[in-house]
Amino acid sequence: MRIALVGYGKMGKIIDEIAQKRGHEVVARLKETPTAENLNNPDVVIEFSLPEVAFENVKACLENNVPVICGTTGWLEKRAEIEKISVENNTAFLYGSNFSLGVNLFFALNEKLADLMKNVDEYSCQLEEIHHIHKKDAPSGTAISIAEGIFKHNSKFDAWKLDETKDNQLGIFAIREDEVPGTHSVFYRSEVDEIEIKHTAFNRNGFALGAVVAAEWIKDKKGNFEMKDVLGL
Structure with a gap:
């Protein structure tokens, strides 16, 4: 081509x-x-x-x-x-x-987990993304896609917001660090434990x-x- x-x-x-x-x-x-x-x-x-x-x-x-x-x-x-x-x-x-093939598989896994967690009220949810210091936008487009995947299955959330949140907002914490190609994590936390899924890119x-x-x-x-x-x- x-x-x-x-x-x-x-x-x-x-x-x-x-x-x-x-x-x-x-x-x-x-x-x-x-x-x-x-x-x-x-x-x-x-x-x-x-x-x-x-x-x-x-x-x-x-x-x-x-x-x-x-x-x-x-x-x-x-x-x-x-x-x-x-x-x-x-x-x-x-x-x-x-x-990335891995990230697109991660998107599918994220939606499956969101569907499993939708009626488990003991857990809160938040996202974290880490990228290199040259990245212009925050949160990353990948993090927004992850958030939208959660919205599709969990009616508790209807919007995302950077950092601290309230009501039906899903928190996304955006960290800019060194030359990190891209790391994305989804956390479900309760008073007694935490479930995390994570994708880490080693290079571009x-x-x-x-x-x-x-x-x-x-x-x-x-x-x-x-x-x-x-x-x-």
């Missing part, structure tokens, strides 16, 4: 390496806004940039009828608008808060591989998708 990379930071460079190892041609490596000219006629775009520019980047690609795999978090208040643009331009858009390679696999999967598809569609979860 011909792959254009929009956003060329640490993740972009790892995706570049993995894509080429899997036999793909990287035809653009952009730090600027994509256009019909600088995209260089790709089959798919993989977008990992910054929250403040992600919407315009994705919009420009979709309006040029190029499917987009997007891993940038922190801009999702505009996701519905992007999905509308995808449909209007008869192309495809896939957003992932995290492209799993995220990058997942993004390339998603790009391979989305070719010739139309519509809006998530990583669970790629993995059949």
